[in-house]
Amino acid sequence: MESKHRIQITVNEEEHDLLVHPNRTLLDLLRYDLGLTGTKEGCDEGDCGACTVIVNGKVMTSCLVLAVEVDGAAITTIEGLHQGDELHPIQQAFVDSGAVQCGFCTPGMILTTKALLDEISDPSEDEIKHYLEGNLCRCTGYTKILDAVNNAVQLLK
Amino acid sequence: MANFSIVGKRIPHRDAVEKVKGSAIFTSDIKLSGMLHGKILRSPVPHAKIRNIDISKAVKLKGVKAILTSKDVPLIKYSISPTWADKLILADTKVRYIGDEIAAVAAVDEEIAEEALELIEVDWEELPAVFDPLEAVQPGAPRLHDEVENNISKTMSMECGSIEEGFAEADVILEDTFQTQAQSHCSLETHCCIATCSPTDDVKMWVSTQAPHPLRQRLAATLNIDAAKIHVSAPFIGGAFGNKIDLEPAQALCVLLAKKTGKPVKIEHSRKEQFIATRMRHPTRCKLKFGVKRDGTIVAKQAEVVLDNGAYNSHGPAVLAYHNVMFSTLYRVKNIKYDGRLVYTNKNWGGACRGYGDPQASFAQEVMLDMIAEELKMDPIDLRLKNANIPNEVTANAVQITSCGLKECLTQARDKSEWTTKKAHKQKYRGIGVAAMIYTGGGSIGSGFNYSGATLQMNADGTFHLLMGALDIGQGSNTVLTQMAAEIMGVDPESISLTTADTDTTFPCMGTFGSRVTFCAGSAVTEAAHGLKKQILETGAEMLEANIDDLEMKEKKVFVKGSPDRSLSYAEIGAASFYKKKKPLVAHGYYNGPEVPPEFNPVTYEGYPSPALVFGTHLAEVEVDPATGKVEVLNFVAAHDLGRAINPLLVEGQIEGGAVQGIGWALMENLQFENGEVVNPNFHDYKMLTIKDVPKISSLLVETVDPNGPFGAKGIGECAMVPTAPAIVNAIYDAVGVRIKDLPATTEKVFQGLKTQG
Amino acid sequence: MKRFDYIRPGNMADAIAALQANDEPYLLAGGTDLLIGMKTNAVKPKCLIDLKGIPGIDCIEYDNGFKLGALTTVRDVEVSPLIREKIPALSEAAATLGSIQIRNRATIGGNLCHGSPAADMAAILLAMNCELQMATGNGAKTMGLDQFFTGPNSTVLNRNEVLAQIIIPKEIGQFKGIYLKHGPRKAMDIGIVNIAILLDADVSSGFCNQIMIALGAVAPRPIRAKKAEALLNANRLTPELIQEAAEAASDEATPISDFRASAGYRKDLVKNLVAKGIDQILNSKDPS
The missing domain is CATH 3.30.43.10 (Uridine Diphospho-n-acetylenolpyruvylglucosamine Reductase, domain 2)
Structure with missing residues (x-):
């Protein structure tokens, strides 16, 4: 009863072999077992998008994913985007556009943008808004986040 | 106008790189070895006597390390001021709202701490509760605090000129009542703190706070510990909006749990706790009576106000004072009467929330002005221009205004929004609305305190290190304040290293609130920078054997004017100061202003002492769907007088974020209570706007260059949401003739308004 | 947890x-x-x-009609080129559910089995006359979605039954559809009222061959507005008749008042959105 399960996952191209209780969420696994604290907890109910990560190419709120469910998956967190000191173009665009204030929504916002631009390289404004609808931000009013996504599109061209 | 090389530039946030990499450390990211997890047992009932608390089962649970009830903690009441202290960190005999702290547990993990809470048994004697402030003041209403009659925590009455004569002079008198609802701050990071405490009470706390130095003082007072033994440090802060100024019971309990267990303890609020048991914007009921002349001159204005305090004071008394000040100071009106009451109810309690009572005052006054404009058949912008404040005036309530760009805000917003054309060619279901605002652009010394300190030192290699108590909660003060120092020192702002938000290493700062950091901390930083510049020049003069008046500083060098060969690099001066002269160069700046004028009346808040007042205008264009009552904001223009924009990129960020918070409050944000219980304590039922719901915000920066502000700057942080709601509501009226007088303007209210029209 | x-x-x-x-x-x-x-x-x-872990339970199959595996994610329903081409209203309804992060996880079967009266997939599939195939301890069993919901958050599923497949009948392809969801925001909302309409009408004459109208969030379970449908079926869709049907639909709704909206407002919304939805289908340019 309630025994631990063994899972193997790849996070930011690094393989992990772990024993987890079924009630461990992917969010807590990343933050507390793997020390990847760039993924943030904002609501723990899938409503805010701060805990967004990319699982097998798809964005998910990691607070609503059990670690046991992602056995075998490849996961990208915010820590997996930049190469050393060199920022990913999306990260750079968020910095340059003033799209970062308190920074708590930022990792989720950037990962959602990453998934968007992987899927649609030159999205319309409606497509950007549709993709980012689940990432809440209280600081920026979103104007500069839209700017950042548009600037990222240019940087990636 | 002065030419600056760094001030006025669009420089990205200096912390942004760490934040986009996910390497910025917030409090909840910190894990100390042996760290325990704390949880708080909260009252499930709105009003009850505590007969007994039985922790016997909970202490036996494996993994539980400590449990605190009121027997284990100092019973010292606190508030933001000792005068208003009414809250214990753990309830002793009585709980007053759903969420009141009863007990605290520390355990080896959160799961066990939560399980322990379920095992604590509380024996209640439930009491009748009161939720409506108008009922709470009636004779025989349940009383929250034994010593407070009629549940009235504070009253505030003021009359300037003669209200009676004013109304006698008026051609038209209008009266109406306006109501506003509770708003939650919704910083994406919840409250979190980690404490260690030695057996001799040496406390270290990492905490998500807007005000580390005041927090140290309040922890000291509440826990009976010498403040000097408490070290408060704030890592990155995930937003705050006023909710992280107070002492939180969790913070004090965290220290006590750490003390009892001898281990580090972390307490992190859940989102639900954040909604039900941290502060919110005070709901208000505001009855207004305005007297105007046919030409639009407002000759008398009167307000009767009830602020719903909730169960405890927090900032309530000061929010009431600000509601009065901002209502009374906006526009040139000779005769003013204000009567306000702050009333306890058995609900979550109000606190500081972006705008500090001003959005509530603005909503009532600015909708009333729209109604007056209609009555007088006058353009709403012309009506405001007619009564607008002007520079260097003293208002009827004895407030000294220095710089003032209200008229410029009104006219520039009018032009940008194409107001005149849109008014002339109205489309069905579309409308445009305006509202204006006043606020402080630098906190206030009404309490006797408005302090910020800074230290700037030159390192041995000629670089600079800036230490300041002020902290960046996302608004960008680290960037803006280093820009100011960099402008004076002639260096790249990124090259100045920073220590902030740490009580042991920086001069005290009141904290990041009151739109005060740019002005107050900026004044301290510029003072320190000018002081250090003088020291560098003095050192240079001595080393170059030149007259100080003949020296110039440029490109990290000190040189004799006209003889660039006779120069010293900053590195040479830095090295000499440390190793030859053994007197490192360091300068301090400290602000605590303005001087309190003799006119200041701390009871009525006449003569309100703000270092600088700021003004603004919001213009909203909306479209209403008659089938549902849904309001879409199509265009939004926000003009703000901010003295000078030290960093326009960051200023725009403040305006855009504030306006969107204001649109949310105008249309849907509402912390809803049923019998004292919050029924929407989550982000799916508490409606923060999504990226799909927001219009493009056009910001207009009106630079009036304040005579006292650093580089002429004034604050902006809170201001950007003050006039938003009335602008939206006035636009709805323009669109469909439905006048919303109680916020939020939900789709249902707009729809019912349309239905009533038939 | x-x-x-x-x-x-x-x-x-x-x-x-x-x-x-x-x-x-x-x-x-x-x-x-x-x-x-x-x-x-x-x-x-x-x-x-x-x-x-069950192979094939998340497949979208098309053979004139659709067979959707119960674990097909809502996002897959939203972006499926076949669904977008043949029954775009289903894709549009899917796009209104939660966020992309949620839609990447949430499944069409899960959305039905949770049994919420406001479930976005429920109203649209109810309007599409879809059938459910259940795996049980005693073999497969099929039933109409209209028989599935029993009340708020409850369904007919027994302890030994698993929803396996959702079957959308072939003839739905000839209908034009619309999904209207009313909430305060434009995203991330639980609908205050959800309306799904499928209409087979002759555009030039305005003659209605058949209409299906489903209502969400206005009764203990998602319902069909049968009286409204009966008024419209085999009739010419005049503005007066549409109005009459919209009022009938509103009468069929039995919403509650809660902190999200009053019952009266919900009934008004049903009326206005049913009429608006039919109008929008009739006036839409590209047929679906």
């Missing part, structure tokens, strides 16, 4: 066996409703049976 056991069966038979063998078992699909319920202690499963 309290502790529980986790089982990931590799086929449907094992899933049904696990359902019967464990104490307080819950089926786990996307988990976007279930895990929230567990975090708030609204439900306390002792065992989660994860259906995602």
Whole structure:
């Protein structure tokens, strides 16, 4: 009863072999077992998008994913985007556009943008808004986040 | 106008790189070895006597390390001021709202701490509760605090000129009542703190706070510990909006749990706790009576106000004072009467929330002005221009205004929004609305305190290190304040290293609130920078054997004017100061202003002492769907007088974020209570706007260059949401003739308004 | 979240066996409703049976009609080129559910089985006359979606039954559809009222061959507005008749008042949105 399960996952191209209780969420696994604290907890109910990560190419709120469910998956967190000191173009665009204030929504916002631009390289404004609808931000009013996504599109061209 | 090389530039946030990499450390990211997890047992009932608390089962649970009830903690009441202290960190005999702290547990993990809470048994004697402030003041209403009659925590009455004569002079008198609802701050990071405490009470706390130095003082007072033994440090802060100024019971309990267990303890609020048991914007009921002349001159204005305090004071008394000040100071009106009451109810309690009572005052006054404009058949912008404040005036309530760009805000917003054309060619279901605002652009010394300190030192290699108590909660003060120092020192702002938000290493700062950091901390930083510049020049003069008046500083060098060969690099001066002269160069700046004028009346808040007042205008264009009552904001223009924009990129960020918070409050944000219980304590039922719901915000920066502000700057942080709601509501009226007088303007209210029209 | 056991069966038979063998078992699909319920202690499963290990349970099959595996994610429904081409209203309804992060996890079957009266997939599929195929301890069984919901958060599913497939009939392809959801925001909302309409009409004459109208969030379960449909079926869609039908639909709604909206407002919304939806279909340019 309630025994631990063994899972193997790849996070930011690094393989992990772990024993987890079924009630461990992917969010807590990343933050507390793997020390990847760039993924943030904002609501723990899938409503805010701060805990967004990319699982097998798809964005998910990691607070609503059990670690046991992602056995075998490849996961990208915010820590997996930049190469050393060199920022990913999306990260750079968020910095340059003033799209970062308190920074708590930022990792989720950037990962959602990453998934968007992987899927649609030159999205319309409606497509950007549709993709980012689940990432809440209280600081920026979103104007500069839209700017950042548009600037990222240019940087990636 | 002065030419600056760094001030006025669009420089990205200096912390942004760490934040986009996910390497910025917030409090909840910190894990100390042996760290325990704390949880708080909260009252499930709105009003009850505590007969007994039985922790016997909970202490036996494996993994539980400590449990605190009121027997284990100092019973010292606190508030933001000792005068208003009414809250214990753990309830002793009585709980007053759903969420009141009863007990605290520390355990080896959160799961066990939560399980322990379920095992604590509380024996209640439930009491009748009161939720409506108008009922709470009636004779025989349940009383929250034994010593407070009629549940009235504070009253505030003021009359300037003669209200009676004013109304006698008026051609038209209008009266109406306006109501506003509770708003939650919704910083994406919840409250979190980690404490260690030695057996001799040496406390270290990492905490998500807007005000580390005041927090140290309040922890000291509440826990009976010498403040000097408490070290408060704030890592990155995930937003705050006023909710992280107070002492939180969790913070004090965290220290006590750490003390009892001898281990580090972390307490992190859940989102639900954040909604039900941290502060919110005070709901208000505001009855207004305005007297105007046919030409639009407002000759008398009167307000009767009830602020719903909730169960405890927090900032309530000061929010009431600000509601009065901002209502009374906006526009040139000779005769003013204000009567306000702050009333306890058995609900979550109000606190500081972006705008500090001003959005509530603005909503009532600015909708009333729209109604007056209609009555007088006058353009709403012309009506405001007619009564607008002007520079260097003293208002009827004895407030000294220095710089003032209200008229410029009104006219520039009018032009940008194409107001005149849109008014002339109205489309069905579309409308445009305006509202204006006043606020402080630098906190206030009404309490006797408005302090910020800074230290700037030159390192041995000629670089600079800036230490300041002020902290960046996302608004960008680290960037803006280093820009100011960099402008004076002639260096790249990124090259100045920073220590902030740490009580042991920086001069005290009141904290990041009151739109005060740019002005107050900026004044301290510029003072320190000018002081250090003088020291560098003095050192240079001595080393170059030149007259100080003949020296110039440029490109990290000190040189004799006209003889660039006779120069010293900053590195040479830095090295000499440390190793030859053994007197490192360091300068301090400290602000605590303005001087309190003799006119200041701390009871009525006449003569309100703000270092600088700021003004603004919001213009909203909306479209209403008659089938549902849904309001879409199509265009939004926000003009703000901010003295000078030290960093326009960051200023725009403040305006855009504030306006969107204001649109949310105008249309849907509402912390809803049923019998004292919050029924929407989550982000799916508490409606923060999504990226799909927001219009493009056009910001207009009106630079009036304040005579006292650093580089002429004034604050902006809170201001950007003050006039938003009335602008939206006035636009709805323009669109469909439905006048919303109680916020939020939900789709249902707009729809019912349309239905009533038939 | 309290502790529980986790089982990931590799086929449907094992899933049904696990359902019967464990104490307080819950089926786990996307988990976007279930895990929230567990975090708030609204439900306390002792065992989660994860259906995602069952091969083929997340497939979209098209053979004039559609067969959607119960574990097809809502995002896959939203972006499927075939669904967008043949029955775009389903894709449009899917696009209104939660966020992209949620739609990447939430499944069409999970959305139905959670049994919320406001479920976005429920109203649109109800209007599409879809059938459900269940795997049971005693073989497969089929039923109409209109028989499936029994009340708020409850369905007819028995302890030994698993929803396997949602079948959308062939003839739905000839209908034009629309999904209207009213909430305060433009995204991330639970609908205050959801309306799904499928209409087969002759555009030039305005003659209605057949219409299906489903209403969400206005009754203990998602419902069909049968009286409104009867008024419109085999009739010319005049503005007066549409108005009459919209009022009939409103009469069929039995909403509650809660903090989200009053019952009266919900009924008004049903009326206005049914009329608006029919108008929008009639005036839409590209046929679907």
